[in-house]
Amino acid sequence: MSAPIKENAPAEAGRSVAKIPARPGDSRSEGVVLNVFSHGFLALWALLIVLPLLWLVLSSFKTDTQIGGSAFGWPQHWSLDVFTRAWDKGIGDYFLNTVIVLVFSVPLTMLFGSMAAYVLARYRFWGNRLLYYFFVAGAMFPVFLALVPLFFMVKRLDMLNTYQGLILVYIAYSMPFTVFFMHSFFRTLPTAVFEAAILDGASHTRTFFQVMLPMAKPGLISVGIFNTLGQWNQFILPTVLMQPQSGSDPERYVLTQGLIQLQQQQGYASDLPVLFAGVTIAMIPMLVVYLSFQRQVQAGLTSATLK
Secondary structure (H helix, E strand, O other): OHHHHHHHHHHHHHHHHHOOOOOOOOHHHHHHHHHHHHHHHHHHHHHHHHHHHHHHHHHHOOOHHHHHHOOOOOOOOOOOHHHHHHHHHHHHHHHHHHHHHHHHHHHHHHHHHHHHHHHHHHOOOOOHHHHHHHHHHHHOOOHHHHHHHHHHHHHHOOOOOOHHHHHHHHHHHHHHHHHHHHHHHHHHOOHHHHHHHHHOOOOHHHHHHHHHHHHOHHHHHHHHHHHHHHHHOOOHHHHHHOOOOOOOOOOOOOHHHHHHHHHHHHOOOOOHHHHHHHHHHHHHHHHHHHHHOHHHHHHHHHHHHHO
């Protein structure tokens, strides 16, 4: 009689365990509550970001009377004339100056930062960690603390109100974060590929440009987007370094300076739709860049932390 009882006991025990209801403190219920809370927080965060941007764009299509009467009202007439006026009032020149600076500053930042990060991550030599911590310390250094010596240094080099002067400063201030980010990414790349390239007779330069750098493409895209956003929205450095030095020296204001100039030029005859249109023109390129590469940015961030 005891043998059949032993054979059926596990099945009965399994059935009894399966019938136990989920307790209030069960991990599944906690996971549902956490998902609801996290999704609700993300939805609220999205509204806090999207609604101001939507209000900004809609205000570009209003008139001063409509903005003063009802700031949250719907535009009565849809016309792109305000964007044409904003472009003609100087936004076009400011936009072009910003593009000229970033076309050189971002690629050079990525090149020099990746080269420094690669050497610090893949080669062992005396002072390696000291140089790495030197770059990391630069990322924690506030910009405004060095404005006065930076101004006199650039002035001594005769590069005030020049594209090359601002490009060099942008590269210098973007290098610490670029080295910090790419250093972590290069350390996650497989060492076997690096050793195979060296054994095949590839030089260090060829190994970097043809083997290691293509493998670091997700990280390059991620840090490139961050550098583009940071340099595009930079205000304090251009304000200090991009001021005309004489009456014959032309204005080379970037977008952040140009929006302030556009506001000051209006004086008492305010034209708020033009100002809103200028901000929208300055905002759209960065939105397009981020939305176009958001998957690559996420892939670069996760691969650098999970590998």
